[in-house]
Amino acid sequence: MSLRKSPRNDAIFHISTGRDKAGLDVKYIDSLKGRGVFTTTHFTKGEFVLEYRGELINFLESNRRHRIYHNNMKGFMFDFIWHGKLWTIDAARDDGTLGRLVNDEHINPNCKMKRIIVEGKPHLCLFALRDITPGEEVTYHYGDADCPWRSKVRMLLLVAIFDN
Numbered sequence: 001m002s003l004r005k006s007p008r009n010d011a012i013f014h015i016s017t018g019r020d021k022a023g024l025d026v027k028y029i030d031s032l033k034g035r036g037v038f039t040t041t042h043f044t045k046g047e048f049v050l051e052y053r054g055e056l057i058n059f060l061e062s063n064r065r066h067r068i069y070h071n072n073m074k075g076f077m078f079d080f081i082w083h084g085k086l087w088t089i090d091a092a093r094d095d096g097t098l099g100r101l102v103n104d105e106h107i108n109p110n111c112k113m114k115r116i117i118v119e120g121k122p123h124l125c126l127f128a129l130r131d132i133t134p135g136e137e138v139t140y141h142y143g144d145a146d147c148p149w150r151s152k153v154r155m156l157l158l159v160a161i162f163d164n
């Protein structure tokens with residue numbers, strides 16, 4: 001009988017300990033993306049990778065913070081619907097955890113965000129969409145939000161094409 005935890009139980013274990021998994025590292029990428037999270041070991045399709053940790057706040061508090069936060073800090077607020085209401089995980093405060101540093105990839109992400117309920121509270125966790133080899137950047141699709149960098153990347157590619 002295998003003693004390996006299921007991906008869900010692995011996520012619940014890391015949620016409860018409040019610690020990130022081994023096999024992940026932070027690296028500075030460039031001035032556009034800033035930092036990102038990279039694997040140092042192999043992750044298997046379906047495996048739990050990371051929790052997006054932060055403060056769980058309701059719609060009213062999220063709106064208040066959206067009004068007062070600098071744009072850089074707003075980039076760390078993850079909105080989601082739970083039981084028909086809008087909630088936010090606010091990861092603006094740097095608590096040294098890795099989930100808040102995972103970047104957006106809307107075309108070919110290697111992880112997917114799922115909600116895991118522990119003790120009646122929602123937690124946002126990333127699971128591998130496919131096998132991930134050591135050295136790959138961990139990414140997920142932030143959703144259909146209007147992410148300004150998506151058009152910036154397209155613009156830079158167009159400039160590069162027309163320059164050549």
Ligand SMILES: C[S@@+](CC[C@H](N)C(=O)[O-])C[C@H]1O[C@@H](n2cnc3c(N)ncnc32)[C@H](O)[C@@H]1O
Pocket residue numbers: 032033034035036072074075076100101102103104105149150
């Ligand atoms: C949750 S943070 C991710 C960590 C961030 N890269 C950092 O160094 O702190 C989200 C912010 O990262 C940047 N970002 C995320 N994905 C990106 C991408 N694909 N291209 C460029 N910038 C990205 C944007 O500035 C976004 O507001």
